Each structure stands twice: as structure tokens, then as C-alpha cells.
Amino acid sequence: MKAVQMINIVKVYPNGIVANNGVNFEVEVGEIHSLVGENGAGKTTLMKILFGIEQPTQGEIRIFEKPVHISSPHDAIKLGIGMVHQHFMLVPSLTVAENIVLGMEPTKAWGTTIDMDRAVEMVNEVAEKYGLPVPAKEVVLDLPVGIKQRIEILKALIRGAKILILDEPTAVLTPQETEELFVALKNLAKKGMTIIFISHKLNEVKEISDRITVLRDGKTMGTYRVEDVTEEEISRLMVGRDVELVIDRPPAKPGRVVLQVKDLSYYREDGVRVLKGVSFSLRSGEILGVAGVEGNGQRELVEILTGLRFGATGSIVLNGEEVLGLTAYDLRRKKVAHIPEDRIEKGAAVKASIAENLISDRYYKRPFSGRLVLFPKKVIEFAKKAIKMFSIKTDSPLTEVGMLSGGNMQKVVVAREFTSGADLLVADQPTRGIDVGSTEFVRKKIIEVRDSGVAVLLVSADLQEILQLSDRIIVMYKGEIVGYFDKNEGLTEEDLGYYMLGVKRHDPDRVKEAALL
Amino acid sequence: MNEVIKSILSAQFFYSVLRVTTPVLFAALGALLSDVAGVINIALEGLMLMSAFWGVMVSAWTGSAWIGLLAGVASAVLLSLALAYFHLNLKTDLILAGIALNMFASGSTVFLLYLFSGDKGSSSSVKSYVLPNVDIPGIKNIPILGDILSGHHVLTYIAFLSVFVVQYLIYKTPLGLRMRAVGENPNAAQSVGISVKRIKYTSLVLSGLMAGLGGAFLSMGYVSWFARDMTNGRGFIGLAAQALGGKSAYGSMWGALLFGAAEATSYTLQAIRIPSEFTNMLPFIFTIIALIIYARAKIMQIKKIREKQTSHEEVGL
Structure with missing residues (x-):
């Protein structure tokens, strides 16, 4: 029996973008089926159509072999489809039970009052039935990510979901949490649940799925039994060419100390101490990886280092000069480059052109500007060169950055930061949410700038990335450095996970060795 | 000076605090009901004014204060629905739409007042009715307490009862849970099939209901006529009172009482010939002081947490 059949789905957005161009997608009852493809391949659109968030321009959907019309998430839920979104759909100040029963609250006193005891009971019942324990009475806000995800899954299950869509569920998890999730998912599948798993991480796809469907450019490239394809074959199907999954990294030749962070501490506005005496050094020509579950102080560390956050104590010495408390503008003049975590909010001005974005840190300097006016010809000339060098896919340097795909947008940011002549590059999640091809490109570029003598601080939640690129690694936990690894050979993701x-x-x-003193 | 203290410590003063708090309290509860659902109802001022006007007019036409009250509240709810329609259906900016409605209320009431009564300033030529005051048996006869708590306008009692009703509604009922969810993370609400639009509509209607009661109190209890722009900033003060009190109806009530006390003080001072230009400032000076105290308390709280953590760590080392 087939749980989902999506036949010849076409989706054309009002702005003319064809996201799905005749996609065929079939899932059997009780299987774990992975949907893979680069960003912009149409996975998200396809799942939005299945969950009723978007309407297909053309095509037919059958659920449990019955033709259906899904016009809203409400319809989808009624048909037994549940979705666990990549960004959690939880209300932080409510309790776990309140979040789960939201919209279907059990009541007493003629429907006027929520029966909280009953709600907790209901939650515990489902939690037990599917082996996904949660602290029903606790407020969601401070719970670990793994638990939050479980809450999301329970939200779907309690509404009678038979088909579960998980959108990149492991992106925010540690290896151990991922392992737990996989056990739970396999358990659910055994109980007859149908699971659609969306992921970028091919090793995970290989581990968890029964079958795999690959999308490229809005078309189905095929559906395969997992044992019939290798990771290399999957990535070739996704990208359309061979991709180097493992990047060649010649040994580092570290030079002088560029950055010396000593005893850095910081209290956030709400009084929580998010950095506790962090000390490390970074030399030219090496990459220092910062691993850690998100929210353990990495963001604050990056923002302090790049002049976006103030009020820290301790010392930051850059090229022999104390720079703690300087603004981003000053730091950039002192040769700091920064690839921010969020390219749309911070990395680029999405309404401005590629050319404008490329000079946004140097527009006031020669050759782009005189005393009063910009020199557009020089700007365009430079932009054309950068577009070629960083293979940004566009027909004109005047294209709005917001029109580009995630991977190309990131390339614009990378192009700007890599051409600024920096001594220190702070790269915060440089490949998050971009496709395999662009990821490979950005990683290679990072190695390249390292070899040209730049000191690179690489912050990433992607442990594969940390392990592949870093020469030395620090692990952060609750604002402290709890682990330091001199060279990463032989180190595994699991090892880092424990720290x-x-x-x-x-x-x-x-x-203390991280400080090289 | 003695005179001032004496008049402030009198039962009459406390009675008047409750009286002048009433419209601000309604406004604050109105602000709260929309704020929990993530909508800032800046139009409260206009909604109150509208209700004050229609309350007077309809009571004059029908000869019934209660029908007047109903009409007043209905007009406020209708205007609130208009705000919801502009914001949620036509996607206009909430603040701009609110300001426009405030201006509309101010202008249209004066225009209609002139049309109906031939007077542009007040409705004193129109014979309208007021809602009754209520004596509470039992409490009435207790000395001092009876003087403070009994004999108030019926809407004053409704205002203070509403505090408990609103608190219950927000924190115990399914609707309240959904409102809070929509206010904090609309995506979460939507993901479980809750219509965000419908919840926001509902909360704006409830907010309009509260503002309508507050407006009706002004023209059918506080005084017995309508005057142009008679709300005199009470809708905005209600917003401020709610902001002081956070997301709780009790907090809103204390906020409103603070402003009520400030206003009552200013009237008392006027009675002993302190210039009204000065006393009229008092409620706003109170606001500023209250906000400073509030902000300082919050900063101290953070400091304390920091000290606690630091000392913890030192012990730990």
C-alpha cells in the first residue's frame, strides 16, 4: 500500500520561478523515505504542497491511494500528515503539555477551562506509546534541542499523524541526539508510521532510509533502494557532476600569532554569563575550529570578535594591539573579515545589487570612491572579476542579491570577505543551508585563504566541516572551552559529541594549551 | 502642607482614586487583551471616544441609559473590527491604521455632535442619561471602607471584576492559550491548524469591548455629557499602564491604579488652589518616575543574578 503518491507535480510561483517541474514522488506505508537534493531543487516546495502550505499548479496527490485536495495544513493534519519543521514551531513560554495540546485542548467546566491534568495525561500516554519521553509540565524555553524536537514529533503524533515529514531534523542535533532520534524514528516505522526524511547529510540518509528519492532542478532524478546506491552516486545525482565529499587539506604551515584572546567573559542582557574566561590563540596560516551545540556562547564570541557586541571583559589582542571594544568599522580597518551566520540578515543587503554588496566594506576607499562620489565603472569592473573568480551564477553584477539562491548569495558574501585582504577571517557557519556544490566551493576557498597566510576562526555546528577543515579544535560548552584538540587526525564526530x-x-x-602559551 | 496630607488621607480621596482609575483600567485591560495576541491596539483612545459619543446620543434618543451603553460598546467594537480588517485583511501598518482611526474618531464625533446638537464643544444641550451608582449592602455601613468601596458607578465595579475575568480568560481558557500562542509564535499556532487571523480578530473585538465600556463610563457616569476629545489621552495611558504591568491583568490593574492615584492627587491639589497647569502634569510625571523605578529594579535584578553566578563560580573553583 502506498501512503503518499504525488504525481506529475508542477509548481510555478507567481514570480515565474518553476520550483517543481513534473515531480513524481511515492512513499510506501511503513517505510523511511529520504528526499534529497540541493537547495533550490524543490524539496521544500514539494513538502509544502504535501502539507497544504502551497497549492500545486498542476498534478495529483493521493494519500493512502485516495485522491485528495490539500488546501491548508489543517486539511493535511486531518488526512494524517504531520510535519516537523526545521525551525521549531513551539511557544517558548508555554509548558510542554500546553504546546502539544495547543488547538485541541481538553476542557472541563463546559468547555470554559483547560483541563491541565488531562492534558498532561494525554501527553504522557502518547509519549509512552511511541517511546518519546518528555517533561510534560516544564516550560519549553530552556529545554535542550533534542527534547524540543521530540515535542514537535509528539505534536504530530497526538493529532493522529500516520505520515511524518521531518525537514532537516538533524541540522541542530549533536551526534548522540541524532542517534537517539534515529532509534525513535526506526521504532515509529516499525509501528507502521510512514516517515519522509529530508536531509543534506548523505551519511545520515544512508543510515536511516529504506529508499531515497533524488530531486534536481525541480525534477525527479529517480528513486532508489538505499543499498543500491553509494554516497558518491547520490551526490552526483543531486549535483549533476562529481563532487569531492572529502576535501584535500595539505598540512598547515602556521606562522606568527595573529589573534590572542585572553580570559574573555561576557554577560548577556538577561544576566546569563555566556562566556566564562575563554582563552585561545590563532596563528596565520591555520584554521581553528570552534565546535559546540548552538547556544553555548559561540555566537557571542563571534560577535565580540567582530565588533558587533560590546561589554565583554578580558582581552583581545590582534596583531599585537588590544582591540576589545572596537567597532566593526574599526576592526575591518584592522584587517578582520567576517562571514556571518545569517547571510540574509547580516551578511548581505538583499535589496542591493551584487556589485554593491561586494564593495560594502570598502566603498569609501580607492579605487571605488573619490572624495565625493563613487566610481561606478571601477565597481562594476571589480564585481565582474569577483563573480568570475567565485563562480557566482548570475547574468549581471547589477542583479539584486535577494534574487540569488542561498548558495550563490553566500558566494557573494564569501567573495567580499575573501578579497578584503584580511589577516583574520571569522567564518560563522559558512556553509549552513547551502547546496553541496557551493559547500564544496566555499570549503576549498577557506583552505586556500589559509594557505595564503590568513588566520581562520571557523565556527560551525556541522562537525564534519569542523573535522575536515580545522588544524586545531576547541569545543565550547556553556560558555567555556571544555575540550582542546591539537590536531584532528583520528578524531571522530562522536568524540567531539561527548565534549x-x-x-x-x-x-x-x-x-590552556589552546592559548599556545 | 497639612491640608494636602489631610485631603489625601481621606476616604473621599481613595473613593476618587477608584473612580478616576475606572476608564484607565478598562483601557489597560483592552490593551492587554490585544497585546497577548501580538497586536498593539493603538486605537484604544479613538474607540473610547466613539463609545462615549454614541452612548450619550443613543441614550438621549431611546431614553435608556442601558441601550446607550450597548450602542456605545457596539460602536467601539465595530471600530475595532475596522482596525482588524485594515491590519489583517488589507495588511496596512497596525500603528498607522490605529492613528488614522484615532483621528477619525476625534473628527467624526465633533462633526456628528454639531449635526445632532448644533454645538461643537459638548452635548450639554442634549438630554442624555447616566448609568446608576450602586450601593453594596453590608460593606456600605462599614465606616471608612464603606465610604471608599460602596456607592460607585456600576461600570467601576464591572471594571474591577473584569480584571479577574480577563486574567482567567488569558491563563485558563483554550481561547487564552491560543491567544498567547499566537502572540508569541504565530507559526507555532498555525502549524497546529489554529487560524492566526481569527484569533487576532477575536482579541481585537474583546479589546474593543473593554475600550467601549471605558468610553461609556466617561460620558455616562464620570460626567453626564459628551465633550470633544473628552478621553484626553486615557486610551494611551491605558497602554502605558498595561506596559507597566506586563502580561497579567493584575499587573495592568496596579498600573491603572497608579495613574488613577496620580490623577486623583492632581484634582486634590487643584482644590487647594495649586495651578491646574502644574497639577495636570502630575500623572505624566508619575509615569516617568514609575518607568525609571521599573527599569532600575530590572537592572538591579540582573546585577544580582550576575553577582550570584560569579560567587558561585568562585566557590566552585
């Missing part, structure tokens, strides 16, 4: 979760930690003397 990220705070299960293991190095003794203070070893952590």
Missing part, C-alpha cells in the same frame, strides 16, 4: 554535551571535559591545563 559538546558536557559529558567529558579536558583538565584545565590541557584547555
Whole structure:
């Protein structure tokens, strides 16, 4: 029996973009089926159509072999489809139980009052039935990411979901949490649940799925049994050419110390101490990886280092000069480059052109500007060169950055930061949410700038990336450096995971070695 | 000076605090009901004015204060629906739409007042009716307390009862849970099939209901006529009172009482010939002081947490 049949789906957005161009997608009852493809391949659109958020321009959908019309998430839920979104759809100030029963609250006193005891009971019942325990009475806000995800899954299950869509569920998890999730998912499948799994991480796709469907440019490239294809074959189907999954990294030749961070501490506005005496050094020509579960101080560290956050104590010495408390403008003049985590909010001005974005840190300097006016010819000339060098896909340097795909947008940011002649590059999640091809490109470029003598601080939640690129690694947990690894050969994602979760930690003397003193 | 203290410590003063708090309290509850659903109802001022006007007019036409009240509240709810329609269906900016409605209320009431009564300033030539005051048996006869709590306008009692009703509605009922969810993370609400639009509509209607009661109180209790722009900023003060009190109806009530006390003080001072230009400032000076105290308390709180953490760590080391 087939749980989902999406036949010849076409979706044309009002702005003319064809997201799905005749996609065929079939899922059997009780299987775990992975949907893979680059960003912009049409996975998200396809799932939005299945969950009723978007309407197909053309095509037919059958659920449990019955033709259906899904015009809203409400319809989808009624048909037994549940979706676990990549960004959690939770209300932080409500309790776990309140979040789960929201919209279907059990009541007493003639429907006027929520029966909280009953709600907790209901939650515990489903939680037990599917082996996904949650603290029903606790407020969601401070719970670990893994638990939040479980809450999302329970939200779908309690509404009677038979088909579960998970949109990049492992992007925010540690290896251990991922492992737990996989156990739970396999369990659900055994109980007859149908699971659609969307992911970029091919090793995970290989591990969890029964079958795989590959999308490229809005078309189905085929559906395969997992044992019939290798990771290399999947990535070739996705990208349309061979992709180097493992990047060649010649040994580093570290030079002088560029950055020396000493005893850096910081209290956030709400009084929480998010950095506790962080110390490390960074030399030219090496990459220092910062691993950690998101929210353990990495963001604050990056923002302090790049002059976007003030009020920290301690010391930051850049090229022999104290720079703590300087603004982003000053720091950029002192040769700091920054690839921010969020390219849309911080990395680029989406309404401005590619050319404008490329000079946004140097527009006031020669050769782009005189005393009073910009020199547009020089700007365009430079932009054309950068577009070629960084293979940004566009027909004109005057295209709005917001019109580009995620991968190309990131290339614009990378092009700007890599051509600024920096001594220190702070790269925060440089490949998050971009396609395999662009990821490969950005990673190669990072190695390239390292070899040209730049000191690179790489912050990433993607452990594969950390392990592949870094020469040295620090692990952050609750605002502290809890692990320090001199060279990463032989280190595995699991090893790092223990430190990220705070299960293991190095003794203070070893952590001090990060400062190279 | 003695005179001032004496008049402030009198039962009469406390009675008047409750009286002048009433419209601000309604406004604050109105602000709260829309704020929890993530909508800032800046039109409260206009909604109150509208209700004050139609309350007077309809009570004059029908000869019934209660029908007047109903009409007043209905006009405020209708205007609130208009705000919801502009914001949620036509996607206009909430603040701009609110300001436009305030201006519309101010202008249209004067225009209609002139049309119906031939007077541009007030409705004193129109014979309208007021809602009754209520004595509470039992409490009435207790000395001092009876003087403070009994004999108030019926809407004053409704205002203070509403505090509990609103608190219950927001924190105990399914509707309240959904309103809070919509206010905090509309995507979360939507993901479980809750219509965000419908919840926001509902909360704006409830907000309009509260503003309508507050407006009706002004022209059918506080005084017995309508005057142009008679709300005199009470809708905005209600917003401020709610902001002070956070997301709780009790908080809103304390906020409103603070402004009520400030206003009552200013009237008392006027009675002993302190210039009204000065006393009229008092409620606003109170606002500023209250906000400073509030902000300082919050900063101190953060400091304390920091100290606690630091000392913890030192012990730990």
C-alpha cells in the first residue's frame, strides 16, 4: 500500500520561478523515505504542497491511494500528515503539555477551562506509546534541542499523524541526539508510521532510509533502494557532476600569532554569563575550529570578535594591539573579515545589487570612491572579476542579491570577505543551508585563504566541516572551552559529541594549551 | 502642607482614586487583551471616544441609559473590527491604521455632535442619561471602607471584576492559550491548524469591548455629557499602564491604579488652589518616575543574578 503518491507535480510561483517541474514522488506505508537534493531543487516546495502550505499548479496527490485536495495544513493534519519543521514551531513560554495540546485542548467546566491534568495525561500516554519521553509540565524555553524536537514529533503524533515529514531534523542535533532520534524514528516505522526524511547529510540518509528519492532542478532524478546506491552516486545525482565529499587539506604551515584572546567573559542582557574566561590563540596560516551545540556562547564570541557586541571583559589582542571594544568599522580597518551566520540578515543587503554588496566594506576607499562620489565603472569592473573568480551564477553584477539562491548569495558574501585582504577571517557557519556544490566551493576557498597566510576562526555546528577543515579544535560548552584538540587526525564526530554535551571535559591545563602559551 | 496630607488621607480621596482609575483600567485591560495576541491596539483612545459619543446620543434618543451603553460598546467594537480588517485583511501598518482611526474618531464625533446638537464643544444641550451608582449592602455601613468601596458607578465595579475575568480568560481558557500562542509564535499556532487571523480578530473585538465600556463610563457616569476629545489621552495611558504591568491583568490593574492615584492627587491639589497647569502634569510625571523605578529594579535584578553566578563560580573553583 502506498501512503503518499504525488504525481506529475508542477509548481510555478507567481514570480515565474518553476520550483517543481513534473515531480513524481511515492512513499510506501511503513517505510523511511529520504528526499534529497540541493537547495533550490524543490524539496521544500514539494513538502509544502504535501502539507497544504502551497497549492500545486498542476498534478495529483493521493494519500493512502485516495485522491485528495490539500488546501491548508489543517486539511493535511486531518488526512494524517504531520510535519516537523526545521525551525521549531513551539511557544517558548508555554509548558510542554500546553504546546502539544495547543488547538485541541481538553476542557472541563463546559468547555470554559483547560483541563491541565488531562492534558498532561494525554501527553504522557502518547509519549509512552511511541517511546518519546518528555517533561510534560516544564516550560519549553530552556529545554535542550533534542527534547524540543521530540515535542514537535509528539505534536504530530497526538493529532493522529500516520505520515511524518521531518525537514532537516538533524541540522541542530549533536551526534548522540541524532542517534537517539534515529532509534525513535526506526521504532515509529516499525509501528507502521510512514516517515519522509529530508536531509543534506548523505551519511545520515544512508543510515536511516529504506529508499531515497533524488530531486534536481525541480525534477525527479529517480528513486532508489538505499543499498543500491553509494554516497558518491547520490551526490552526483543531486549535483549533476562529481563532487569531492572529502576535501584535500595539505598540512598547515602556521606562522606568527595573529589573534590572542585572553580570559574573555561576557554577560548577556538577561544576566546569563555566556562566556566564562575563554582563552585561545590563532596563528596565520591555520584554521581553528570552534565546535559546540548552538547556544553555548559561540555566537557571542563571534560577535565580540567582530565588533558587533560590546561589554565583554578580558582581552583581545590582534596583531599585537588590544582591540576589545572596537567597532566593526574599526576592526575591518584592522584587517578582520567576517562571514556571518545569517547571510540574509547580516551578511548581505538583499535589496542591493551584487556589485554593491561586494564593495560594502570598502566603498569609501580607492579605487571605488573619490572624495565625493563613487566610481561606478571601477565597481562594476571589480564585481565582474569577483563573480568570475567565485563562480557566482548570475547574468549581471547589477542583479539584486535577494534574487540569488542561498548558495550563490553566500558566494557573494564569501567573495567580499575573501578579497578584503584580511589577516583574520571569522567564518560563522559558512556553509549552513547551502547546496553541496557551493559547500564544496566555499570549503576549498577557506583552505586556500589559509594557505595564503590568513588566520581562520571557523565556527560551525556541522562537525564534519569542523573535522575536515580545522588544524586545531576547541569545543565550547556553556560558555567555556571544555575540550582542546591539537590536531584532528583520528578524531571522530562522536568524540567531539561527548565534549559538546558536557559529558567529558579536558583538565584545565590541557584547555590552556589552546592559548599556545 | 497639612491640608494636602489631610485631603489625601481621606476616604473621599481613595473613593476618587477608584473612580478616576475606572476608564484607565478598562483601557489597560483592552490593551492587554490585544497585546497577548501580538497586536498593539493603538486605537484604544479613538474607540473610547466613539463609545462615549454614541452612548450619550443613543441614550438621549431611546431614553435608556442601558441601550446607550450597548450602542456605545457596539460602536467601539465595530471600530475595532475596522482596525482588524485594515491590519489583517488589507495588511496596512497596525500603528498607522490605529492613528488614522484615532483621528477619525476625534473628527467624526465633533462633526456628528454639531449635526445632532448644533454645538461643537459638548452635548450639554442634549438630554442624555447616566448609568446608576450602586450601593453594596453590608460593606456600605462599614465606616471608612464603606465610604471608599460602596456607592460607585456600576461600570467601576464591572471594571474591577473584569480584571479577574480577563486574567482567567488569558491563563485558563483554550481561547487564552491560543491567544498567547499566537502572540508569541504565530507559526507555532498555525502549524497546529489554529487560524492566526481569527484569533487576532477575536482579541481585537474583546479589546474593543473593554475600550467601549471605558468610553461609556466617561460620558455616562464620570460626567453626564459628551465633550470633544473628552478621553484626553486615557486610551494611551491605558497602554502605558498595561506596559507597566506586563502580561497579567493584575499587573495592568496596579498600573491603572497608579495613574488613577496620580490623577486623583492632581484634582486634590487643584482644590487647594495649586495651578491646574502644574497639577495636570502630575500623572505624566508619575509615569516617568514609575518607568525609571521599573527599569532600575530590572537592572538591579540582573546585577544580582550576575553577582550570584560569579560567587558561585568562585566557590566552585
